[in-house]
Structure formats: structure tokens, C-alpha cells
Amino acid sequence: MSFYEIFxxxxxxxxxxxIFGLYLLLCGWHFLPRSREGVEEAKHSIFKEDDHA
Structure with missing residues (x-):
């Protein structure tokens, strides 16, 4: 077998x-309890410079 066939x-x-396991890991990382603070910060980051609110 050549390297190409093995690969x-x-x-x-x-x-x-x-790849599917990595996808599930990265999607699930968002829902971990310890990442809640970062998620909240990212969720509200688009409104930080909003003067109308």
C-alpha cells in the first residue's frame, strides 16, 4: 500500500x-458552566458602544 492509500x-x-467529535466538542464547550461568564460578555459586547440605550 502506498502512503496515499493509507492516508x-x-x-x-x-x-x-x-472531525465529528471535534465539532461536538467545540459546540458543547459553549454550554459548560465555567464558560458562562465569557458567553455573557460576548452576548452583550455588541451593545457596549451603543449610546441610544
């Missing part, structure tokens, strides 16, 4: 699982 087999089988 292609890995990408077709385990690569998809790794």
Missing part, C-alpha cells in the same frame, strides 16, 4: 469520526 483509508474511516 485515504484513514480519512475515510477515522478522519470523519475525529
Amino acid at each position: 485515504r483509508h484513514f480519512a475515510d474511516s477515522y478522519g470523519l469520526l475525529i
Whole structure:
């Protein structure tokens, strides 16, 4: 087997699982209790320089 075939087999089988797991991890990171402060700050950051409110 050539390097290309080995790499292609890995990408077709385990690569998809790794990418899907990384996606779930990054999406779930937002909902962790310890990240609540950062989420609140980011949620209100667009209104910091708003003079109309």
C-alpha cells in the first residue's frame, strides 16, 4: 500500500469520526458552566458602544 492509500483509508474511516467529535466538542464547550461568564460578555459586547440605550 502506498502512503496515499493509507492516508485515504484513514480519512475515510477515522478522519470523519475525529472531525465529528471535534465539532461536538467545540459546540458543547459553549454550554459548560465555567464558560458562562465569557458567553455573557460576548452576548452583550455588541451593545457596549451603543449610546441610544
